[in-house]
Amino acid sequence: MSNEIRGYGWRPVVQANRGKYLPAQNKIKSGLFARVEIKNHMEKYGVDLSCCEPDDAAAYENFSDYLSRSFKEGERPIDADPNALICPCDGYLTAHFINNLCTIAVGGHMYSVEKLLDHDAAAKEFAEGLALIIRIDDADPHRFIHIDNGMISDFQTLSAEKNQEDSLFFGPRNYTLMNLRHFHTVAQVEACGNAKGVEQFAPEGEQPVFDKGQDKGRFFCSTAGIILLFKKGMVFPDDEFMANTRMGLETRVRMGEKIGVAIAASLS
Numbered sequence: 001m002s003n004e005i006r007g008y009g010w011r012p013v014v015q016a017n018r019g020k021y022l023p024a025q026n027k028i029k030s031g032l033f034a035r036v037e038i039k040n041h042m043e044k045y046g047v048d049l050s051c052c053e054p055d056d057a058a059a060y061e062n063f064s065d066y067l068s069r070s071f072k073e074g075e076r077p078i079d080a081d082p083n084a085l086i087c088p089c090d091g092y093l094t095a096h097f098i099n100n101l102c103t104i105a106v107g108g109h110m111y112s113v114e115k116l117l118d119h120d121a122a123a124k125e126f127a128e129g130l131a132l133i134i135r136i137d138d139a140d141p142h143r144f145i146h147i148d149n150g151m152i153s154d155f156q157t158l159s160a161e162k163n164q165e166d167s168l169f170f171g172p173r174n175y176t177l178m179n180l181r182h183f184h185t186v187a188q189v190e191a192c193g194n195a196k197g198v199e200q201f202a203p204e205g206e207q208p209v210f211d212k213g214q215d216k217g218r219f220f221c222s223t224a225g226i227i228l229l230f231k232k233g234m235v236f237p238d239d240e241f242m243a244n245t246r247m248g249l250e251t252r253v254r255m256g257e258k259i260g261v262a263i264a265a266s267l268s
Contacts, residue, residue, distance in 0.1 A: 004252065009240025013249040014092060016107065038066045045139040051075040052141060068142045068199075068218035076255040078145075078213035083182055085235050085260035086147050086212065088226055090140040092250035093259065095241035096131045098229070104131050104169075107248075111169045113229065117187060118158050122177060125185055128232040132241070132259070135225045135250060142219035144190070144226055145255060150180035152208035155200075169227075174198050176216075182262035183234045189227040190217065197221035213256060235260045 007013035038057050041047065049055045052069045060066035079086050087093070096104045102113040102123045113131075114123035136142055154177035161170035173191040180186050190198050197220040202208070210216070237260040244251045253259055 005249075007240065007247065007249045007251065008243035009238065009251070011240060012252045013244050014252070016094065016248050016250050037063055041066075041138075045137075047139045064220040067222060068220060070143060071141060071255070076257075078256040079258040081258065081261075083262045084258040085183065085237070085262065086145075086256050087134070087253045087259045088147050088188070088216065088228070089134060089136055089142075089144040089255050091134040091136040091225070091253060093132060093134045093241055093253045094245040094250055095237050096133065096245065098126050098129045098131055100127050102127050106133070115161060116169050116173075116189060116227070117175055117229075118156065122154075122187065126187065126229045126231055130230045130232075130235060130237065132228040132230075132237065133225060134228075134253065136219065136223075138222060142221075142224055143255070144216050144218070146210045146212060146214045146216050147186070147188075147228070148180040148182050148212045150178045150186075150210060152210070153177045153179050153185075172196075174200065176200075184231055186231075186234075187227075187229040188216075189229070190219070190224070191227065192219050192221035192224040194221060197224075233263060236263045 003014050004012035005014065035058060038060060041063075042049070042057060049057060049069070051072055052075075053072045054060070054069075055072070057066070060069070094106070096106055098104055098113060103110045104113065112123075113126055114120050117123050156175050158173050158175065160172045169191075171191055172194050173189050175187055175189040178186050178188065192198060198217055199220065200217045201215045238258075241251055241259070
């Protein structure tokens with residue numbers, strides 16, 4: 001994209017733009033929309049449908065289906081290394097340490113993991129761990145996948161926190177607490193303008209078990225992001241993410257690519 005520049009590492013980066021994250025007033029676009037709206041969105045953000053299915057704008061019944069479009073088979077290969085942490089979606093990533101008070105420093109502000117998850121006990125599990133924040137860009141397909149083999153242990157839909165100006169963390173959101181084979185307990189938060197603007201694809205079978213690379217869900221809101229929380233000593237992210245984040249840069253990432261590596265033993 002035209003605003004991408006060079007940072008530390010091989011991936012392109014952009015200047016962090018906190019104002020673009022997750023406006024609380026954003027509404028779900030779920031009705032039928034004229035094809036002209038899709039065309040205008042494609043022209044404004046330089047959307048290329050050649051890697052998507054369907055690849056014809058006229059084939060989408062409404063704007064929400066277009067926004068949450070799928071990739072063609074093979075366009076986003078899943079890294080085959082079983083110890084690789086893969087990216088759940090296309091977007092721009094920043095990496096942040098969680099301190100022993102269970103807060104995250106982002107853009108000069110401190111944010112509470114307890115308030116993010118609305119769960120004190122769950123938040124304490126991530127003290128001194130790592131938070132990876134992925135902002136899905138306007139031009140990106142608003143889909144996301146599972147980052148490892150595992151099982152869902154808890155799922156919550158949370159409303160927006162009152163009296164919070166910054167909705168990156170405290171807007172409407174879903175969070176899934178997962179037990180992963182290579183990364184132990186991980187929380188994945190899907191945040192957008194409206195928590196009902198996220199569709200979850202439930203794992204098949206009686207138990208909520210899923211595989212690495214399996215579809216997890218899609219967003220119907222145009223502005224959205226994913227926050228991954230890891231416990232201390234579970235993952236080592238690629239060096240460029242920390243370096244670029246310190247410089248106020250977001251790093252371009254793609255669904256399925258390696259963004260880190262497991263540094264803990266697999267769960268038995």
